[in-house]
């Protein structure tokens with residue numbers, strides 16, 4: 001073990017721990033999908049462990065039960081898919097690797113992320129051209145349902161369904177509209193930061209009262 005050169009990635013199995021993944025954030029620009037996931041990498045070591053998914057979900061306003069269920073679901077399904085080719089993941093820890101998060105792409109999605117995790121503006125516009133009937137810059141509950149149905153791959157639909165329904169529940173306005181700018185902010189992860197900020201502010205406000 002110790003006698004091998006430290007940087008022979010690709011030719012030998014890495015441990016898949018913090019040391020080999022953390023430089024992701026300093027070395028180059030993240031893809032939009034990596035940014036989306038990185039919000040949940042609370043200590044920015046390149047890996048999202050279940051405890052971090054849980055903390056992230058709590059931070060954006062999900063309750064204890066939803067956050068626990070969401071964590072089991074997200075890390076349970078996504079972690080195995082994101083393991084980089086040359087990495088042996090630690091057993092029973094369900095790490096999600098931010099670097100290779102694009103491997104976690106599932107069926108029934110909008111293809112707004114391409115296979116490399118980049119943002120595809122035409123596909124984003126298509127969502128609203130096809131499904132935003134009531135007003136051009138937002139989706140209603142029913143219109144979202146229509147979109148999910150149109151994109152539905154019967155073998156692989158749970159992931160997309162949960163992500164969109166959760167987004168709708170957290171971000172719809174008082175009249176039940178999910179705004180285009182909110183959906184845009186999903187694709188670079190900034191929606192999560194905004195929700196976290198709002199949650200914190202609401203807490204501060206409640207304390208002062």
Ligand code: HEM
Pocket residue numbers: 033036037040048053074078096101102104105106107108109110111112113160163164166167170186
């Ligand atoms: C650890 C936490 C999370 C990870 C690792 C993660 C990862 C991903 C991945 C890999 C995709 C690409 C799916 C694809 O194109 O097939 C995606 C898309 C998406 N995610 Fe997340 N996600 C997380 C949390 C969330 C949460 C909490 C929400 C909602 C509030 C959410 C909403 C979405 C939406 C709406 C999409 C777009 C799917 C589409 O284009 O149809 N994600 N996410």
Ligand SMILES: [Ca+2]
Pocket residue numbers: 041042043044045046047048049052
């Ligand atoms: Ca982490």
